[in-house]
Amino acid sequence: MPQMHVIDYEIHGGDMQFVEIELDPEEAAVAEAGGMMYMADGIEMETVFGDGSGSRPGFLGALVGAGKRLLTGESLFMTIFVNTSREKKRVAFAAPYPGKIVPMMLGELGGTIICQKDAFLCAAKGVSVGIAFQKRLGVGLFGGEGFIMQKLEGDGLAFIHAGGALVERTLKPGEMIRVDTGCIVALQGSVNFDIEYVGKIKSALFGGEGLFFAVVRGPGRVWLQSLPLSRLANRIYAAAPQRGGRREEGSILGGLGGLLDGDN
Amino acid sequence: MSATGVGACFGAGLPPQGERVPFEMGDRLILWPGSSRERAVSYEAIRLEPGGFDRRHIQLRWTEDGAPWALVLDDTRMARAVRADPPPGLSGEVERLDAGLKRGRLVSGTGWSLVVGLVLLPMIALALLWWQADRIVGAAVARIPVAWEEQLGDAAYGQLTAGATVIETGPAVEAVEGIGERLAAAVESPYTLRWHVVDDPQVNAFAVPGGHVVVFTGLIREARSAEEVAGVLAHEIQHVLLRHSLRGLVRSLGWRAALSILFGDTGPLSGVGELASRLGTLKFGRDQETAADVEGLALLHRAKIDPHGMAAFFDALAKQEGGRVALLSTHPVSAERAARLRAEIVRAGAWPVVPLPYAWGRVRASIGTR
Numbered sequence: 026m027p028q029m030h031v032i033d034y035e036i037h038g039g040d041m042q043f044v045e046i047e048l049d050p051e052e053a054a055v056a057e058a059g060g061m062m063y064m065a066d067g068i069e070m071e072t073v074f075g076d077g078s079g080s081r082p083g084f085l086g087a088l089v090g091a092g093k094r095l096l097t098g099e100s101l102f103m104t105i106f107v108n109t110s111r112e113k114k115r116v117a118f119a120a121p122y123p124g125k126i127v128p129m130m131l132g133e134l135g136g137t138i139i140c141q142k143d144a145f146l147c148a149a150k151g152v153s154v155g156i157a158f159q160k161r162l163g164v165g166l167f168g169g170e171g172f173i174m175q176k177l178e179g180d181g182l183a184f185i186h187a188g189g190a191l192v193e194r195t196l197k198p199g200e201m202i203r204v205d206t207g208c209i210v211a212l213q214g215s216v217n218f219d220i221e222y223v224g225k226i227k228s229a230l231f232g233g234e235g236l237f238f239a240v241v242r243g244p245g246r247v248w249l250q251s252l253p254l255s256r257l258a259n260r261i262y263a264a265a266p267q268r269g270g271r272r273e274e275g276s277i278l279g280g281l282g283g284l285l286d287g288d289n
Numbered sequence: 290m291s292a293t294g295v296g297a298c299f300g301a302g303l304p305p306q307g308e309r310v311p312f313e314m315g316d317r318l319i320l321w322p323g324s325s326r327e328r329a330v331s332y333e334a335i336r337l338e339p340g341g342f343d344r345r346h347i348q349l350r351w352t353e354d355g356a357p358w359a360l361v362l363d364d365t366r367m368a369r370a371v372r373a374d375p376p377p378g379l380s381g382e383v384e385r386l387d388a389g390l391k392r393g394r395l396v397s398g399t400g401w402s403l404v405v406g407l408v409l410l411p412m413i414a415l416a417l418l419w420w421q422a423d424r425i426v427g428a429a430v431a432r433i434p435v436a437w438e439e440q441l442g443d444a445a446y447g448q449l450t451a452g453a454t455v456i457e458t459g460p461a462v463e464a465v466e467g468i469g470e471r472l473a474a475a476v477e478s479p480y481t482l483r484w485h486v487v488d489d490p491q492v493n494a495f496a497v498p499g500g501h502v503v504v505f506t507g508l509i510r511e512a513r514s515a516e517e518v519a520g521v522l523a524h525e526i527q528h529v530l531l532r533h534s535l536r537g538l539v540r541s542l543g544w545r546a547a548l549s550i551l552f553g554d555t556g557p558l559s560g561v562g563e564l565a566s567r568l569g570t571l572k573f574g575r576d577q578e579t580a581a582d583v584e585g586l587a588l589l590h591r592a593k594i595d596p597h598g599m600a601a602f603f604d605a606l607a608k609q610e611g612g613r614v615a616l617l618s619t620h621p622v623s624a625e626r627a628a629r630l631r632a633e634i635v636r637a638g639a640w641p642v643v644p645l646p647y648a649w650g651r652v653r654a655s656i657g658t659r
Contacts (some may be wrong), residue, residue, distance in 0.1 A: 084485070133304075134306050135304060135306065135309070135363065137309055137363070139342045151435055157343055158343070159342075159343060160343065160397060161344075161393065161397045162396065162397045162400030162401055164320050174342070174424050176342075181591040195305035195306070195533060197299070197356075197357050197359050198299050198300070198348070198350050198358060198359030199350060199359070200357070212342060213306060213307075213357075214341060214342070214346075214363055215297055215299070215307060215340060215341060215346065215348075215350075215361040215363060216341070216342070217338075217339075217341065217342075217344070218342050243299070243359075244299035244348075244359045244361065245299070245306065245307065245358075246305065246306050284460075
């Protein structure tokens, strides 16, 4: 592993997790701007334009990297945390919503992982964070979250965050599963991705699912999440009082009950 | 020929995430998964599929003892090399793969162009509208009956003069009406031209579609002869006859309609009442002003009125440009207009003049000074 930094880590928490990373002297980790939870004395923070992997040298390279990041809706900048002291130091990154943090050794997974746009949490310095997008029309129009994804390349450790519970499936060559487009967290580079029309207008209208599913086909590993943030947000938004949702679980006293229950 | 390389191999007994193995493409596909086991696969058993997230990989798939196997060429350069120069046994499969990819690209390309076209369509339509605006407006205006225009004009006149003091009698009104009648006699017009004097210190006069022409007392006070006022009136009459207000109205209405069709609701379209009040604030374009000047001059000619008054008035305005001369704010620079008018007068040559029978000093005195 020429450029990659080897990282020791520990994942804490049950459903609201954070990952604590131990950096050896001179070792560095790269993270999405805004993901840091705490860091020990001796760790220096540096904000870089682009993904900081140095895979595309020069200003123009950084500009291209940053432009691609803009496409995925991420911040233009990433933060690099370098241990400048002479002993091991720790830095922690927290997941932004309930779910699981998945460590991935890119080197063992063929060097490439395609993941949902905002799933990336942090990685060893040297992992490049780029984008992968579909040129096919069907995926572009109906692929939902599958149209533009993030591509992590390298052979170091990367951490990905999934919403809700996480399931990892290993697909044999040619084996296929249909997934709601929002539930895909990550795909190994060798996995095929496509969009399939449900084909039944009745189930599309009344079934509550979308008109299109993502079809992932092996060989390779896929990681699926049970609760995409957008689903959670939809429910929370619909229940918000400003949107006409009910704050109570259903009191017949209504607004009066709200006055009396004492937790205003 | 025989190509060698490294690909990700998936199959029974191999790690689930695949293993990078060297391979050789000779008479058969030979690969070395695990530590040393050599495997040979005949090309008849192999199917090719595009692979990976963006379909840039090639998957070689086959079945061995009932278990699916795959070799993924995930290096795009190697995938391209194999497609360009496949081993003989694989050429049929490569052709099938190429055809499939090409068809996919064609469908996607057509589809994306359609999508882009749909997005750009409103822009193109708008550009076309802008380009042909004059013609479209002209055609629309030609279809609007004079009676309709007069109704609109009456409403507009009512609103515009709602808060103002309209002078009904006196030498000033007589003079303006007299000059107006003489001009009206010289034109063939479907409109009933009506003349009004409004007590307002602004040096201004305006025409409302349908034939109302309003002169402010400020203008009468500023003018030094009846001929000067006649010049302004001739100019304003031409705005009515050439239907400039209506054109402006149709244009702005049309734009608003077009914009709201193309980009959704841009605010409720206003009622007729608001439209009528907007008439007063409509600005004429430079071209329209020039046309009104030229035609106004021709009208003076037909009415046998001395045209030098018109030029003199613009000269006087030019001298105090930047003052409280409202006529100027919507009109082309007066000096320029005066110069153009003089050139036109010279070109037209002298014409027989019947002087206007008003003692202008008395007319000015009758409206007082304010």
